[in-house]
Amino acid sequence: xxxxxxxxxxRATTAPDAALNSSPRFGRPRDERIDSExxxxxxxxxxxxxxxxxxxxxxxxxxxxxxxxxYRRWPSKDHLVAYAVVSEMGDNPAADTGRIRGxxxxxxxxxxxxxxxxxxxxxxGLAADMAQDPTLAAxxxxxxxxxxRRSMREALERARxxxxxxxxxxxxxxxxxxxxxxxxxxxxxxxxxxxxxxxxVVEYVLRIIQPEGESVG
Numbered sequence: 001x002x003x004x005x006x007x008x009x010x011r012a013t014t015a016p017d018a019a020l021n022s023s024p025r026f027g028r029p030r031d032e033r034i035d036s037e038x039x040x041x042x043x044x045x046x047x048x049x050x051x052x053x054x055x056x057x058x059x060x061x062x063x064x065x066x067x068x069x070x071y072r073r074w075p076s077k078d079h080l081v082a083y084a085v086v087s088e089m090g091d092n093p094a095a096d097t098g099r100i101r102g103x104x105x106x107x108x109x110x111x112x113x114x115x116x117x118x119x120x121x122x123x124x125g126l127a128a129d130m131a132q133d134p135t136l137a138a139x140x141x142x143x144x145x146x147x148x149r150r151s152m153r154e155a156l157e158r159a160r161x162x163x164x165x166x167x168x169x170x171x172x173x174x175x176x177x178x179x180x181x182x183x184x185x186x187x188x189x190x191x192x193x194x195x196x197x198x199x200x201v202v203e204y205v206l207r208i209i210q211p212e213g214e215s216v217g
Contacts, residue, residue, distance in 0.1 A: 037063040042084035046122035051129035078136050082143035088119040091147040100159035107152050108198045111182040120186050165209045
C-alpha cells in the first residue's frame with residue numbers, strides 16, 4: 001500500500017514537470033495570429049515611444065485580448081519585448097546548409113530582413129533603454145542574443161569540422177564582425193544596409209576564417 005502511494009505521488013509530480021519542460025520558452029502554446037499582432041503592437045510602441053511606451057495593458061487593448069491572457073504567456077513586459085524582437089530576428093539564424101558560406105548568408109539574411117522592417121526603426125530606442133535598464137538588457141541578452149550567437153557559433157564549429165574554418169580563429173570576434181555592421185549602420189544611419197552589404201560582410205568574414213591557401217565553397 002505504501003508502494004502504491006509512492007507510485008501515485010511520483011506520477012503526480014512527474015506529469016506537471018514533463019509539461020513544464022515541454023513548454024515553449026515564452027509560455028503557452030502559440031496562436032500565430034495573436035502572436036503576430038502582439039509582436040507588431042510592441043514594435044510599433046517601441047518605435048513611437050521607446051520601452052516606456054510598452055505596457056501589457058496597452059498591448060492587450062490593441063490586440064483585443066484580456067491583460068491576464070498576455071501575462072500568462074509573457075510574465076513581464078521585458079519578456080514581451082524580447083519576444084517581439086525574436087519574432088522579427090529569429091533565434092536560430094544559421095541554418096545548416098552543409099557549407100559555411102550558406103550558413104553565414106542565412107544568418108546575416110535574418111538581420112537584413114529584421115532591420116529593414118519595424119525593428120530597424122525601433123532599435124535605437126531599444127538600445128538606449130537597455131543602457132538604462134539592466135533587467136531589460138539581461139532579458140534581451142538571454143532571450144535574443146544568446147540563442148542567435150549559439151546558432152552561429154555552432155555553424156562555425158560544424159565548418160571547422162569540415163575543414164572550412166581555421167582552428168585558431170577567435171569565434172566570438174568573428175560573430176561580432178559578422179553581425180556588427182548591421183547594428184552599427186542601423187543605429188547610426190551613416191550608410192544603408194542592402195543585400196549587397198550582406199553579401200560583402202559574408203565574403204570578408206570568409207577571407208578571414210578560411211584556412212590559408214584554401215577557398216571556401
